[in-house]
Amino acid sequence: MSETDSGPATLDEICVVACAETWRGDGEIFASGMGPVPMIAARLARASFEPDLLISDGEAYFVANDLRVGGGPDEKLVEGWIPFRQVFDTLAGGRRHVMMGASQIDRFGNENIACIGPWEKPKAQLLGMRGGPGNTINHATSFWIPSQTKRVFVPAVDVVSGVGYDRAATLGPWVAAHHEIRRVITNMGVYDFETPDHSMRLRSRHPGVSVDEIVGATGFELVIPASVPETRLPTGEELRLIRAVFDPNGVRKGEFRS
Amino acid sequence: MxxxxxxxxxxxxxxxxxxxxxxxxxxxxxxxxxxxxxxxxxxxxxxxxxxxxxxxxxxxxxxxxxxxxxxxxxxxxxxxxxxxxxxxxxxxxxxxxxxxxxGMLQWGLYAASLRLPFLPTRAGLGSDVMRINPHIKTVVSPYPDGEQFVAMPAxxxxxxxxxxxxxxxxxxxxxxxxxxxxxxxxxxxxxxxxxxxxxxxxxATEDLLxxxxxxxxxxxxxxxxxxxxxxxxxxxxxxxxxxxxxxxxxxxxxxxxxxxxxxxxxxxxxxxxxxxxxxxxxxx
CATH class of the missing domain: 3.40.1080.10 (Glutaconate Coenzyme A-transferase)
Known part of the structure; x- marks a missing residue:
């Protein structure tokens, strides 16, 4: 074991735990994480406090064991099959909570991963719509943003892939009952939409990050409660799971700009 | 054959x-x-x-x-x-x-494979998919729910x-x-x-399994x-x-x-x- 294995929690580990917390209370649904930090977080949530979650290997299998990110075929205890078609069926059936990335997000949770600049003539092409529209309209969605800046937390996204609360509000009672942007986790803090008009609220700030710094990295008016708690630290057992079980090679650290 | x-x-x-x-x-x-x-x-x-x-x-x-x-x-x-x-x-x-x-892409292919002109879906509603694809229309459920759906064309x-x-x-x-x-x-x-x-x-066919x-x-x-x-x-x-x-x-x-x-x-x-x-x- 190296020295860091017993050291205090670092920012990446605080973020993993904050991401894992988004699945608390979800029960027996598909906890789907896109990218290393959300994947580690979903696995940590199941191992720590939400034991009925279904976790995929990111390809086509549900795995029942505590699998490290990048774990090979021999390490997987398969409990089910989740090819892409089944993912689409599962999400339309609502038995899923996904954590995706966002290249831009606004105060109502509208998300863009399609392109920067006008869609007709993008300055920077990104992934495209992917599953954002279908995910957000059907079930709970959270977002993981490793580098919060005013260019990411924007007044208005250039292209709406994931649907936010202001738009969902115009789509009738079914959508209102099923659409949920639960959390946004960044390298600076945790955000939710638990306000009367569902505009984004600062839920907690990570240790060592001030509210002023957060406001300085936000391009819209953020709801800030009178008292902003600190994001909780990982427990000793959570640190052990992250470091020794789910991500012994430190893949998660690659998501953070040094 | x-x-x-x-x-x-x-x-x-x-x-x-x-x-x-x-x-x-x-x-x-x-x-x-x-x-x-x-x-x-x-x-x-x-x-x-x-x-x-x-x-x-x-x-x-x-x-x-x-x-x-x-x-x-x-x-x-x-x-x-x-x-x-x-x-x-x-x-x-x-x-x-x-x-x-x-999911809309899947639905478009599936509609074509069933020889239907469209299939209803919620995917796309409220997103810019509908803005950038004005040829994609919506349809209202004929049942009491009266909900509006994307009519994903084949x-x-x-x-x-x-x-x-x-x-x-x-x-x-x-x-x-x-x-x-x-x-x-x-x-x-x-x-x-x-x-x-x-x-x-x-x-050979007999080897498929x-x-x-x-x-x-x-x-x-x-x-x-x-x-x-x-x-x-x-x-x-x-x-x-x-x-x-x-x-x-x-x-x-x-x-x-x-x-x-x-x-x-x-x-x-x-x-x-x-x-x-x-x-x-x-x-x-």
Whole structure:
């Protein structure tokens, strides 16, 4: 074991735990994480406090064991099959909570991963719509943003892939009952939409990050409660799971700009 | 009984300019790359490509063969952004684009395969998919809920190409990997005549159950007009369990695609000859 294995929690580990917390209370649904930090977080949530979650290997299998990110075929205890078609069926059936990335997000949770600049003539092409529209309209969605800046937390996204609360509000009672942007986790803090008009609220700030710094990295008016708690630290057992079980090679650290 | 075996060149020769061509696979996974390379060698142009896009879209875009593109994303998976697609989008060099949610693309293919004009879905509602695709309409439920849905129009194909692990000469085809993706829908969304399966190996019908269970036989011969035996034909994308993605080659591809000089050298080295030349060049 190296020295860091017993050291205090670092920012990446605080973020993993904050991401894992988004699945608390979800029960027996598909906890789907896109990218290393959300994947580690979903696995940590199941191992720590939400034991009925279904976790995929990111390809086509549900795995029942505590699998490290990048774990090979021999390490997987398969409990089910989740090819892409089944993912689409599962999400339309609502038995899923996904954590995706966002290249831009606004105060109502509208998300863009399609392109920067006008869609007709993008300055920077990104992934495209992917599953954002279908995910957000059907079930709970959270977002993981490793580098919060005013260019990411924007007044208005250039292209709406994931649907936010202001738009969902115009789509009738079914959508209102099923659409949920639960959390946004960044390298600076945790955000939710638990306000009367569902505009984004600062839920907690990570240790060592001030509210002023957060406001300085936000391009819209953020709801800030009178008292902003600190994001909780990982427990000793959570640190052990992250470091020794789910991500012994430190893949998660690659998501953070040094 | 029909022996449907043919060459990639035979299959691509059935295409005419402007056709709507579906390409199976997903991102940089089990793409019919030998067929795509045959398209690159042919004079065919102005194609409407329908794809869960990967290097198929990138290569055809770089060669200027795409007149219209219908897609949910274009990615190399382990490399998030497809460099040629990115460049083409930023240069506005693809004349027509239909960008969809991934599930909407499935629904369009499924509607076509059921011979329905559309299928209702919630995917797309409230998003900019509806703004950038004004041809996509909504429909109101005739039942008491009265809810409004996206009426995802059928995406009917003139030709479809998929790459599977095994097939017999009559067109019964088998996938041995973990995911069929939407390959059966691509074949079913296409009228008979230009539905093509390339495969790693053509085997005898009686051998179809030797390597996989009955559940791997999702493509039957009524869905297929041509069978192309194309070993390593998905290279450099995945073709589990026969081979994984050639990550080193994909990195070289992405690096070369980033600058014109590099790309020109890459084309000279790998894409200027026949499929046999390509396979020889990538064997390392």
């Amino acid at each position: 029909a022996d449907k075996r043919m060459t990639a060149e035979d299959a691509v020769a059935t295409l005419t300019d402007g056709m709507t061509v579906g390409i199976g696979g997903w991102g940089s996974r089990r793409k019919p790359m030998a067929i795509v390379r045959a398209m690159l060698r042919s004079p065919i142009t102005n194609l409407h490509i329908v794809s869960y896009g990967g290097p198929d879209v990138g290569l055809l875009a770089a060669a200027g063969k795409i007149g219209k593109l219908t897609y949910g994303f274009v990615s190399l998976d382990s490399i998030a952004l497809e460099p040629h697609f990115r460049a083409a989008r930023q240069a506005c060099s693809i004349p027509q684009l239909v960008e969809l949610d991934e 995406i009917t194909l003139d030709a479809a190409f998929v790459h599977l692990n095994r097939a017999d000469a009559r067109g019964n085809a088998q996938y041995l990997g973990p995911d069929l993706y939407f390959d059966d829908l691509f074949l079913n969304a296409c009228a008979p005549g230009r539905r093509f399966v390339s495969c790693e190996r053509v085997i 030797k390597e996989g269970s009955i559940h791997t036989l999702k493509v039957n011969r009524s869905m297929v007009d041509g069978v192309i035996e194309s070993p390593n034909g998905a290279h450099f994308t995945t073709c589990e369990p026969d081979y994984g993605r050639d990550e080193a080659f994909q990195r070289d591809y992405a690096k070369a695609a980033a600058d014109p000089v590099g790309w020109s050298a890459f084309v000279d080295k790998y894409l200027s000859g026949s499929e046999a030349d390509y396979q020889k060049a990538v064997a390392r």
